[in-house]
Amino acid sequence: MARLGSAAFADAIVARDAAHAAAADPIGPRVERVRARTVREPPPLLFDLTALQRTANRRFGFSAARTLEIAQALYERHKVITYPRTDSRHLTSDVVHELPGMFAALAGVPDYAAFARELIAHPPRPGRRIVDDAKVHDHHAIIPTGKAVQLAALGRDEHRIFDLIARRFLAAFYPDAEFAVTDAWIRVGAATGAPPDLPPADPAKPAETSDGEVPILDALPPGPDRYLARGRVRVAAGWQAVAGIGAPDAPRRPGSGTGHADTEPAQAQPLPPLAEGQPLDGSFAAIAKQTTPPRRYTEATLLGAMESAGKAIDDETLRLAMKDRGLGTPATRAAIIETLLTRGYVIRERSDLAPTARGVALIDALPVASLASPELTGAWEARLARIARGEDSRAAFMADIARYVADTVDAIRGASPPAAPPDGSPAAPTSWQAQRRWRGRGDARGGGGRGSRGARDGRGTRSPRRARTGTDRSTGASRASSRPVELDHTARHPDLDRTTRRPRPSSPRGRSPVPPAEPSGSPSPALAIHRSSPHGTHPVPPAEPSGSPLPGLAIHRSSPRGTQPVPPAKTGSPPRAPSPRSESPPGIPELACPRCQVGYLITGTRGWGCARWRDGCRFVIWFETAGRRLTATQLRDLVVRGKTRKARFRSERGVELDGRLVLDPAADGGARLEPV
Template structure:
């Protein structure tokens, strides 16, 4: 999309007098980097001996937009037939099906309208809001940060994401932790040990004690230690088993991967960015190994479910997971997949979940170790849905020692089910063990402990081996990682308090599976966010914080998911033919004009100064660097 100065030279200089910029007709141009390739494609599309064009761009909104722009700029004659190929994988079979079933491109007119509107929306908001906020606050920001100039870059989705990160950082800063001390009893039954946590129940010596944290900890260590010593003085002794309740917990396999879930898991397991994950997924797709990666769905379509045996048959030749695929084929568990929660046509818009095709296996030896690991993750998640649930036995115990009550939860795996194929059990066992050692989780029970508890009756005597004092503390909200940020964008509707609006945008989120990683990358490149490459934790920069403050002073709705997600919902409605392109555009123009006018008519640089002063304590290294620059005479 052409910059404003292409429309008129007077837009070259940024000025409040030329805002808002709302062209009637939007102009486009071919960028120099692709000019040569564009000319090749243009010659092919406009050849006189070509009467039919098959459109094979990515099957989605952005793919539709790319072809329509090329067609528009190439001046393809209207009389040529254009057919849209819509495929979910690049296997030969799927491509042949897509070509055979290709529809006239007019069937995708609404999708194209939504694509053009999305681009115009981002363009108008970006151009107008960035210019007006830069003109109002850029000089002040440059002065604060000792820079020659500062551009305030604003985007419909980008600024909302930046606001989410800054908001989380402020929550962490105002958080005040509480340290507390808990008492755990060590108990033994038939030679099997487990721990139980003390609580100040009715009848306890500490019932109503003001120095308690909730009812299971002490605010002062000396109080906790005195209590522990009193308990220890009563040893040796036994506790009475007051409660021994058994429940069965059934854990079904998780839904299949969509792009957001894959990006989150890869950030957690491999510490890579969403952008890196998308590149690997795209590579696997182009090598025919997996289906279309830019999908929001986590289920299969009924049509795919009918043919799923083909995917499974191919996977039998993959060393890491072949045995599981063969087992599924042998026991026939795949035959009922269409009737499970893993198949649902209503949950699918453009594409079904990201799954292995079972083809393209000749490319496996040439994959990098990371790409091979991610392919295996996708394959294991896929195979897991054909396995039965994992079944746990959960025991809830209550023990009485003197006047004091202790509570324990013991969780034992009875049937491994899908956990044996997922590859997650080992990691989960490790995490649970670490939490157990910190007194934060249930006991992970062995078969011997489960047997001992099964035989224990209410009122049984349980040997007490000792008491531990453990320190704990309340935790602040967690910072976003690159992966959890992608999920937060996908589920941004959950952050909206208004129930009616939340229900309206359910499933929309902010951004799309195709754009979220790029938006995050842009915020990092603009130095509004800092991304730790080792941990993938995201934090705001001082510049990022101040830009959020500037936006908050002039157009606060831009920081809220409600606005961004409602526009995304509007695009979906255009795509589905529920509202017209003209209606959407009229609302967009009105919004941009009003918000630009409001921002142009105010200036609150003094408030921005207050925000800058308040933020300095969190960026001491940056502040010291500016002092050094001033000492050297003010040169950058």
């Protein structure tokens, strides 16, 4: 098969074929050759952690961290699956004698009883696709343990993950699925010679040239024109009956992949019965389509790319061969993705992972491109694996690393400072370690250090003095915009019932315009925030670092009298008496929204939500989460560090347990409970 080089070729072929089809002579469309064959599709390999995470993400939308959390609960608490943090998809020979007990345990579960009893009645003989000691390192594939399973004791998500594991385990011992595949060559025009050889049997792979490229025609080929039609019908379900996969012509589930990646078969339409020489009727038309860019990564596809060091490999055998060149391990890949999300380099957009301006700026700022090269990291991982097997020298590897580090440091030393990201950057580093380093560099940034005078604002007057906050001339505004963001507490967040009770300004005209802050070259921007009050707009300097949850936050309030500074509270002043409304939720720290990384959190009566809710960001953290009312410290830890400290919480089933909340912007309530 070949591709046409231009639309003119396509139009010429359509005109020629239409003319032949209209002519009442023997050169009309006919079936020139028919070939029928049987194709066998073996069952997919058993699950390792990465394959389980990919399948759960496609089927249920679970994040990699969520799948690992559920698998750990099935292993530690319920003890119904084997160790989940494995990179092997095979079993060892010493597990074979335990298989009958595992089949018997699953036979007691109605969902799997018929399939398990078939294996008990006809014991299988596992081949090397299932049992291979050479492909098991520390732990074998994830399978049921043989313990009696009570599905009623499992949560909804736990039931889903266990169902995947149990069905994959049973399906591995079932016979191949069989398909009847029919290829038909349709000739249009007079026959001038023998028909060409049929293309490869794999419908996903077109005929290729010797260099692997699909040929592109640069001239109209001579007649006759030949077209290939292929149909596929399942004749024996085999393992697909266990996996719950219907006939190949059944509608596909949204978001599912192809092949063994998630046990979905490739789709093909069945052909009607055809015979060689049979005349056909039809119309001819050229269909104009456009190419589409590659889709963004989902967690499933990103895990697959990390497993093969960035190479798009769909074949399971080839992917297994690349395991020594992967990024991270099955146990750490979920944490890597969560780190990218927590630090604001990536955000979730439905099921996709999208880079933020901060993430793009980070990559653009690297003077050595190989620092972000998955191939380089994969090659290092492969060398470490060879060293562990005694096939490489540790001294040679360390010498290469030292040489690479020296070259990289020289390149960084001679590189020019990176440009500020265009938009979307958080106001300050989101990890508490980075904030501590960032706060300590106030003087080095050229603004905000103790004793600095501040910069002139847009009206020629001097801005109020900022102490150790970096909100002076170097960090007076976010890199996303030179105009401070206005915090309007009178807005109504749809997911929060209502925001904190603050009076609305008497007149919009009484609010003075806020001058734009001077641009800066500071490595860390600040977020200028305004609050509404009946007296207008007042810039409020932030508190000292000891009491500020985030550095570099310039806070202002609205007033009809214009923008005026409100002095900070004096050190040592007596605490203000609690107001009658002191039972309301704790005061909110000025924190960037973890989901959009552009807005900030505002306080409602049921929870904290993003101020950009009108723009579509519906991020919410409820005051009452996992049976516990969150404190301001827990909120700050959750948003900045990505998790709270260990505390006592209540699970969905009402069980008291020790755990921590882990930030999950895609979850309901912005967090999920992680037992510890």
